[in-house]
Amino acid sequence: MPLGMNKHGSRSTTSLPPDPTEIVRSKACSRRVKLNVGGLAHEVLWRTLDRLPRTRLGKLRDCNTHDSLMEICDDYNLEENEYFFDRHPGAFTSILNFYRTGKLHMMEEMCALSFSQELDYWGVDEIYLESCCQARYHQKKEQMNEELKREAETLREREGEEFDNTCCAEKRKKLWDLLEKPNSSVAAKILAIISIMFIVLSTIALSLNTLPELQGVDEFGQTTDNPQLAHVEAVCIAWFTMEYLLRFLSSPKKWKFFKGPLNAIDLLAILPYYVTIFLTESNKSVLQFQNVRRVVQIFRIMRILRILKLARHSTGLQSLGFTLRRSYNELGLLILFLAMGIMIFSSLVFFAEKDEDDTKFKSIPASFWWATITMTTVGYGDIYPKTLLGKIVGGLCCIAGVLVIALPIPIIVNNFSEFYKEQKRQEKAIKRREALERAKRNGSIVSMNMKDAFARSIELMDIVVEKNGESIAKKDKVQDNHLSPSKWKWTKRTLSETSSSKSFETKEQGSPEKARSSSSPQHLNVQQLEDMYNKMAKTQSQPNLNTKESSQSGKQKEELEMETLPGPMVPLLATRTDGIIDMRSMSSIDSFISCAAEFPDSGRFSHSPLTALPCKGGINVIQEQSRPEGSSARYVEMNPTSESSRRSAFFIESPKSSIKASNPLKLRSLKVNFMEEDTSTLVPASNVLRTYPDPLKSRGAAAAATDTSLLSDRSLMSPETSIYTTASARTPPKSPEPQAAIAFNFHDAGIHKYIDADTDDEGQLMYDSSPPGNVSPKYSVANSGYLKQKDHVYRTEKNHLEAAALPTSPKLIGQNCIYSMEGITGRTQGNQETVRLENHISPEVHVLPGSGGHANTHDQSI
Amino acid sequence: IKMAGDSRFPDVDTDGSEKSEELEIVVNVGGVRQVFYGDNLIQYPGTRLAELVNCLSGGYDSIFSLCDDYDPGKREFYFDRDPDAFKCIIDVYYFGEIHMKKGICPICFKNEMEFWKVDLKFLDDCCKAHLSEKKEELEEIARRVQLILDDLGVDASESRWKRCQKCIWKFLEKPESSCPARVIAVLSFVFILISSVVMCVGTIPDLQVVDAEGNRMEHPTLDSIETACIGWFTMEYVLRLISSPNKLHFALSFMNIVDVLAILPFYVSLTLTHLGAKLMELSNVQQAVQALRIMRIARIFKLARHSSGLQTLTYALKRSFKELGLLLMYLAVGIFVFSALGYTMEQSHPETLFKSIPQSFWWAIITMTTVGYGDIYPKTTLGKLNAAISFLCGVIAIALPIHPIINNFVRYYNKQRVLETAAKHELELMELNSAEGKATGSRSELEDLSREGKEGPFYSSRIKVSHSDTFIHLLSEEKHYRTRLQSCK
Numbered sequence A: 001m002p003l004g005m006n007k008h009g010s011r012s013t014t015s016l017p018p019d020p021t022e023i024v025r026s027k028a029c030s031r032r033v034k035l036n037v038g039g040l041a042h043e044v045l046w047r048t049l050d051r052l053p054r055t056r057l058g059k060l061r062d063c064n065t066h067d068s069l070m071e072i073c074d075d076y077n078l079e080e081n082e083y084f085f086d087r088h089p090g091a092f093t094s095i096l097n098f099y100r101t102g103k104l105h106m107m108e109e110m111c112a113l114s115f116s117q118e119l120d121y122w123g124v125d126e127i128y129l130e131s132c133c134q135a136r137y138h139q140k141k142e143q144m145n146e147e148l149k150r151e152a153e154t155l156r157e158r159e160g161e162e163f164d165n166t167c168c169a170e171k172r173k174k175l176w177d178l179l180e181k182p183n184s185s186v187a188a189k190i191l192a193i194i195s196i197m198f199i200v201l202s203t204i205a206l207s208l209n210t211l212p213e214l215q216g217v218d219e220f221g222q223t224t225d226n227p228q229l230a231h232v233e234a235v236c237i238a239w240f241t242m243e244y245l246l247r248f249l250s251s252p253k254k255w256k257f258f259k260g261p262l263n264a265i266d267l268l269a270i271l272p273y274y275v276t277i278f279l280t281e282s283n284k285s286v287l288q289f290q291n292v293r294r295v296v297q298i299f300r301i302m303r304i305l306r307i308l309k310l311a312r313h314s315t316g317l318q319s320l321g322f323t324l325r326r327s328y329n330e331l332g333l334l335i336l337f338l339a340m341g342i343m344i345f346s347s348l349v350f351f352a353e354k355d356e357d358d359t360k361f362k363s364i365p366a367s368f369w370w371a372t373i374t375m376t377t378v379g380y381g382d383i384y385p386k387t388l389l390g391k392i393v394g395g396l397c398c399i400a401g402v403l404v405i406a407l408p409i410p411i412i413v414n415n416f417s418e419f420y421k422e423q424k425r426q427e428k429a430i431k432r433r434e435a436l437e438r439a440k441r442n443g444s445i446v447s448m449n450m451k452d453a454f455a456r457s458i459e460l461m462d463i464v465v466e467k468n469g470e471s472i473a474k475k476d477k478v479q480d481n482h483l484s485p486s487k488w489k490w491t492k493r494t495l496s497e498t499s500s501s502k503s504f505e506t507k508e509q510g511s512p513e514k515a516r517s518s519s520s521p522q523h524l525n526v527q528q529l530e531d532m533y534n535k536m537a538k539t540q541s542q543p544n545l546n547t548k549e550s551s552q553s554g555k556q557k558e559e560l561e562m563e564t565l566p567g568p569m570v571p572l573l574a575t576r577t578d579g580i581i582d583m584r585s586m587s588s589i590d591s592f593i594s595c596a597a598e599f600p601d602s603g604r605f606s607h608s609p610l611t612a613l614p615c616k617g618g619i620n621v622i623q624e625q626s627r628p629e630g631s632s633a634r635y636v637e638m639n640p641t642s643e644s645s646r647r648s649a650f651f652i653e654s655p656k657s658s659i660k661a662s663n664p665l666k667l668r669s670l671k672v673n674f675m676e677e678d679t680s681t682l683v684p685a686s687n688v689l690r691t692y693p694d695p696l697k698s699r700g701a702a703a704a705a706t707d708t709s710l711l712s713d714r715s716l717m718s719p720e721t722s723i724y725t726t727a728s729a730r731t732p733p734k735s736p737e738p739q740a741a742i743a744f745n746f747h748d749a750g751i752h753k754y755i756d757a758d759t760d761d762e763g764q765l766m767y768d769s770s771p772p773g774n775v776s777p778k779y780s781v782a783n784s785g786y787l788k789q790k791d792h793v794y795r796t797e798k799n800h801l802e803a804a805a806l807p808t809s810p811k812l813i814g815q816n817c818i819y820s821m822e823g824i825t826g827r828t829q830g831n832q833e834t835v836r837l838e839n840h841i842s843p844e845v846h847v848l849p850g851s852g853g854h855a856n857t858h859d860q861s862i
Numbered sequence B: 001i002k003m004a005g006d007s008r009f010p011d012v013d014t015d016g017s018e019k020s021e022e023l024e025i026v027v028n029v030g031g032v033r034q035v036f037y038g039d040n041l042i043q044y045p046g047t048r049l050a051e052l053v054n055c056l057s058g059g060y061d062s063i064f065s066l067c068d069d070y071d072p073g074k075r076e077f078y079f080d081r082d083p084d085a086f087k088c089i090i091d092v093y094y095f096g097e098i099h100m101k102k103g104i105c106p107i108c109f110k111n112e113m114e115f116w117k118v119d120l121k122f123l124d125d126c127c128k129a130h131l132s133e134k135k136e137e138l139e140e141i142a143r144r145v146q147l148i149l150d151d152l153g154v155d156a157s158e159s160r161w162k163r164c165q166k167c168i169w170k171f172l173e174k175p176e177s178s179c180p181a182r183v184i185a186v187l188s189f190v191f192i193l194i195s196s197v198v199m200c201v202g203t204i205p206d207l208q209v210v211d212a213e214g215n216r217m218e219h220p221t222l223d224s225i226e227t228a229c230i231g232w233f234t235m236e237y238v239l240r241l242i243s244s245p246n247k248l249h250f251a252l253s254f255m256n257i258v259d260v261l262a263i264l265p266f267y268v269s270l271t272l273t274h275l276g277a278k279l280m281e282l283s284n285v286q287q288a289v290q291a292l293r294i295m296r297i298a299r300i301f302k303l304a305r306h307s308s309g310l311q312t313l314t315y316a317l318k319r320s321f322k323e324l325g326l327l328l329m330y331l332a333v334g335i336f337v338f339s340a341l342g343y344t345m346e347q348s349h350p351e352t353l354f355k356s357i358p359q360s361f362w363w364a365i366i367t368m369t370t371v372g373y374g375d376i377y378p379k380t381t382l383g384k385l386n387a388a389i390s391f392l393c394g395v396i397a398i399a400l401p402i403h404p405i406i407n408n409f410v411r412y413y414n415k416q417r418v419l420e421t422a423a424k425h426e427l428e429l430m431e432l433n434s435a436e437g438k439a440t441g442s443r444s445e446l447e448d449l450s451r452e453g454k455e456g457p458f459y460s461s462r463i464k465v466s467h468s469d470t471f472i473h474l475l476s477e478e479k480h481y482r483t484r485l486q487s488c489k
Helices: A002-009 A020-028 A056-062 A066-072 A089-101 A112-122 A131-160 A169-180 A186-208 A227-250 A254-259 A261-282 A289-313 A315-326 A328-353 A364-375 A388-406 A409-442 A450-468 A470-480 A485-500 A502-508 A511-517 A521-539 A552-564 A566-586 A589-605 A609-629 A632-653 A655-660 A664-682 A685-691 A693-699 A702-717 A719-730 A736-745 A749-766 A772-789 A792-805 A810-818 A821-825 A832-861 B004-008 B012-019 B038-042 B048-054 B060-066 B083-089 B091-095 B106-115 B125-152 B160-173 B179-201 B220-243 B247-252 B254-279 B282-306 B308-319 B321-346 B357-368 B381-439 B441-453 B457-467 B470-477 B479-488
Strands: A032-037 A040-045 A075-077 A082-085 B024-029 B032-037 B069-071 B076-079
Touching: A020 A066, A032 A089, A040 A089, A056 A066, A056 A112, A089 A112, A089 B106, A112 A131, A131 A409, A131 B125, A131 B381, A169 A186, A169 A227, A186 A227, A186 A289, A227 A254, A227 A261, A254 A261, A261 A289, A289 A315, A315 A328, A315 A409, A328 A364, A328 A388, A328 A409, A328 B179, A328 B282, A328 B308, A364 A388, A364 B179, A388 A409, A388 B321, A388 B357, A388 B381, A409 B381, B024 B038, B024 B048, B032 B038, B032 B083, B038 B048, B038 B091, B048 B060, B060 B069, B083 B091, B083 B106, B106 B125, B125 B381, B160 B179, B160 B220, B179 B220, B179 B282, B220 B247, B220 B254, B247 B254, B254 B282, B282 B308, B308 B321, B308 B381, B321 B357, B321 B381, B357 B381
Parallel strands: A032 A082, B024 B076
Antiparallel strands: A032 A040, A075 A082, B024 B032, B069 B076
8 A cells, every 4th residue: 555655646656647739738828947056046047048948947848748748847737837847946047047148158266077977967068168167177186187087097997906706816816915005904014114214224235335434345446346245236136036026916907017117126126136136247357347337337327216115105105196197297398497597697697797807607508507506596606706797697597597497396296286186085095985985884874975985986087987988888878867866767777676576686696706807908897897886885774775785786776866855955954953943942852852852653653654645735836836936036045945845755764774773864854854843833733724824815815815815714614624724723822742752643643734834934923924835734634634534525525625726726736646545545537736736746756766666575574 | 028937035125115215225146136226226327227126117129128127016127147246246335346257257257247237347357457467378378379360361352472371371371271381380390400400510610611812611512502501591581471461560579570680690701701801801891791690590589480389488588577677687796796705705826816806707607506626616604605695595586586587487488378278269169159050040149249248459350250151161170179069969
């Protein structure tokens, strides 16, 4: 039964889509259209949207069937002529202005990356961005892309370390970890320290070797190395050689290893020694000993390179190297400046000083030295000007030198600091990832920064794929629009499948390992994607959802989770404060405490399948209520509550997890909901019921008013509501306990609570200016009554409802259809308004199937 | 036109307006409704909203000329504009001044203000600075685009001589335009380097020859190389001068003055040695020639033509003239103070190196810039103390004013790159717009709209591009943009 109910919530399964002619008619009857993007309502002329016919909004007009409409927008309401898009509202303002003015500007505080995603979604090319905003946009985007590319590279590097195709892969991997990753284990750390000590020792030995006191004299009268220091040198070289060879043997990709800059340095540190030995041994008797000696001397100098081996152990040195590589432009500039300055000042000083007796400025090349030393403000004093003119030139040279050197350096410094920061950030990110992994293993973490992780991994995917092939990149870009309706449907489907087909998943589990073994770029791509998905899974927490599946369907499920869960995170806080404010205004603090204490009970009760549906109903009520008001402020206000209730619905439907959870966040969210519920139930519901019709009547919306009055009468007449009202009347407003008891007695008390919560909040906010849309609560009350009764009364009532609503205001039917009554009773009157209005539920539908899946399994388990 | 979608709005406002004396106007801007009183709006008669009030008595035509849609039932005017900017702009009716909402692009806001016919003077000064900054940037981009367009545009109507002139100009001035032009640029660069090296090498005594009168002369081979280089420079300069579209502007620009300075000394000394003997004494001529040799240094500056970094440096220095003055002033004050102090303190020492205050200037400069040759140094304790302080003060005096200069440099350096890409982007955008204008007639509306905003050079250039013949050629050049365009649609 609950399964059926949940399914009725989703329009795609049961209800009929609206007729194309209806859609065309709705579009034709108004010059304007309302676009609701993430809760912010916009009104725009159809003519304006036609200016860019191939963008998402441009296509909107041409879509005359339900399916094609759902491809483009996330939801629509033909009566209101309103289309809903589940996107960021901030970026949309700029994009809509593009239609209006033909100029695409960008909000200044907008992140370039998210803006580009929005542009992708709306089908607007970034090339249209105006020049004034374009610079900022591209700068940021390039920076971001670079960062992500680097991250992807490190990811790929890690991916690349696969030891599978050759012998003793296990051992080699261990060895590789030991030598290359000092953070991986204690032994590796010790090894790294030993290596550093050897490097330091060998450099010290090298420099000590040149001290005349320590040098020996060989048979030719030439100075030779100190024998003790030679031994030290030999030991060091032996260590380096061993290290290099082990690394080389254990490396997964030999050629890449050979090419790596750090390994090249290692090789350069070792080679001179062997070359020297080879040369001296082979040429001992040959006459050209002097020449050999000279060569040997050069190789000895090359030994100095081993100090660069320290770069392997220091991020600072690495980032210095990277900076120099990246800012060769600025370095070139610096050298050019210096060269020009040297040229100019040396020639000037030459002309100034050349007539002086005993001058050292004999020619321009000779005075280069002076100019260099002066411009760099070293000033040895071996050459200095003596004439007055020369001294003036010298003074200018000093100042010019200071200026010229100082100018390009900040740019280089900037590069360096950026890279260094990035490096540090990456190190931290790795650590965090490890910590997350650990936490996930313990099973104690809830995906707080899942959104981050998801966005990030999506980006990474993009870049990784981009690198691997153009065609794949395009496909992935489509996937990047992960909120596109078609995708939603897809995920929905897979989700409903996965919830019931666990065996399928387990079957699939073995396959990815196989895929990994191949080394073609395509497959590598798959691996990376998988890795990313796994990473997402790491950050995920739902224990019942997140089995260790790596099959395709499992991934889809994860993705859905990813997208639905982060949403309510932000509004949560807002609702909480709301709730508290309500508390203060409505009741004392002890009631708050008591209701907070009550929540586990309710959690237990929420096992009941009935509550799951009413909760949904509650959400819908909120949404429906907020819609007709039309003002953006109302939307903003309402959205958090609807979100939170959505979330609460989610939690109630998966009670196991909520009870089991040791996570404070969940508890808090539940508490929040309860706070709201209780505060609202404190007010006698009958009051609410009675107050509504009055302002409406006075408003003078004649048709609606008669309707509502009629309906309110009906609802009051219905036995269910009377019970309800008496129940609420029975409860003293200041004591929450009995109320809770009521809630537990009637399973669908939750409905009332929810409805009350909504009506109450609304009522408070809108007593003076409540629009006709506020009729909805009554309906919901009435409907919930039907839900419970399901007798002939319901049928008649329903008929009344239809009779009342059909001719005049479709909105009312809209309220009706939220409950998808026709699904329960099998009503097939073909009421198109209801069907269409049901579309409004779709945002919830995206969420609920996931939770519905939970409810499913729970019910089965129960 | 009765709008079904609007039926949910309560009709309070219109009811009120009918009853009350005051005229109420309901304005719906992109979905945001706002109620105004006519009196309030009429305060600023030129604005669109005030016009709206005035034309209420007129027919529908006048109303529809001002707004996009009108609902007579509710007397609601609909404008298809940005509601966010509108919310800021209506402040003018209440407070008499406008503050830009944070985050809105100033150019975008300016356009909105133009739409509402609100004068820019109502924009408050604090926000105006932002706008003018952006405007300057745009102008710079426009200038660049204009330059690029000038290079691209070849008018068939021009005479052959003019076209030829343009060809040469492009050949010499725009190294990136074609392969031969790049070769020319590299060749020119090499000549500059050679001539500089020759100038330096020529002063080495070992390579000099002694002529009949015992004077040291430059080596004949070096001399001939020098002549060849000068010949190249002269040819280059003359060609440039001939082909330049604006002769006066060309002659006065900095780089070309440098060019002249690099060439002139050679010819002047040539004429002097040949003719000057008759006019004055030989020794005088030789001295003049010697002096002119220094002028050869100017050719090093010719390198700046080939390096954007050097141009940036000159720009930064030009921009931070004040800071440079500050630096020099600080140094001058320091030099005076410390040389005087050093001189007085060193007086007590019998073998002092500080002979006079002007002489100790040199010491002060060398100390304050931390060069420290060691030719003059203090010997007494007090003098040494003074030296230490002067060194510290010198570091500070140099470091403080240098920071703004560096800032200017870095900012300009970064901006240069940004502007370059922006100019390219602007070109692409223009192509895009004109392509759309050609491809679909239905989209001309947008075209017009986008054109409307751009004034001055932009307007003309846009038209020009959309009609110029090079346009198709341009398109084929930048294929990547096309693919992007396709992916968008």
